[in-house]
Amino acid sequence: MRLLESGSHEAALTEVGLDDLAAALASGANDLAVRIGGETDFKALAPHASRLAAIVVVFGGFRDGRGFSLGTLLRERANFGGDLRAAGAVIPDHAILLKRCGFASVELPLGASVEDWERSLAAFSAVYQSAADGETPLWSIRAKRAAATPVAAVAAPAPDLQATVDRLNRDLRHASAEEILAGAVAAFPGRIAMLSSFGAEAAAGLHLLSRVDASTPVLFIDTDRHFAQTLTYRHALAAKLGLSNVRVLTPSNAEAVDPKGDLWRTDADLCCAVRRVKPLREVAGDYDALITGRKRFHGGVRMRLKPFELLDGQVRVNPLANWTPGEVEAYFEANGLPRHPLVQGGYASIGCWPCTEPARSADDVRSGRWAGAEKVECGIHMPSRWAAEVEERRAS
């Protein structure tokens, strides 16, 4: 990533504002750069992106993450290949996220220390997605290494797990969410983890876990399609709650099935099988039990949730199964939990950016997930035969 000191400018570029862009393009000007705020509507800029040499995104404030999202959209949806530059209220701690969102250069604020930025960049040795700097993404490196590695078999069910599930459901049928969580952590010492998408409601379950045992592993499946806000929120929330063991799971060879990175457009089930189910299946043998944040009010098959279930020889713990939307809200308020940045935009359930939009109905929090499609679950809570059937369908 190029670090441009305050006051430097590139004479070769002609810089205009968004209002003047159409006229500049019509005049046939070359080497155009546009300077826009992070709040700029992506749709207003996208049609022109391919004709620009540089796009300078000015960040409005330290907590304003819109510039990250805009950068990601320009790279991933507009296929902008020029110099994507960050300017404005950026600090060295932003460096790696800027790089990950596809920013290739930064205009350092007045008084910023180049050394601080260089140190921040040097603290990380890998990037996660392609950008103008041309570095090979980590997923691609891992994919090549793992290409010949067979998926680990799902752990064989321990014979007494069903009895354990029955006992826990019986003993904890009147228990609070925290008591269920504590009971689960005690029942599976060292063999239990929480699954978290770090989405709209995730902070409640994570906060409870931090009260029971903050060192319990938290599994985050990084599909490489998350909103930049989710990644920022994950870091901030884990730090705030003192969760010391967040384990990031990544798809090992997604590009073999999804070479263009747009499988979600044509086969969302297969995309989820590759980017979500498979990474989780690969670590299944490490845990006897996984804690989820599912609740009955989410609807669909979740309406029949019990606190403890057996799935493919592994226990699923649903401590919040009984909670209502009001109880979730009250818990956030009572504990001063930070909201996912997209919640204020009406996102009530948050997954990957291509498949998530604001909830279509206030009564159906998951109505913004795969909206308009029949799909309602990504598959990580389905029996393993679901993903096998999806992959078989593709092969046939």
Ligand code: SF4
């Ligand atoms: S939610 Fe969408 S983008 Fe994410 S893995 Fe599933 S289909 Fe792919």
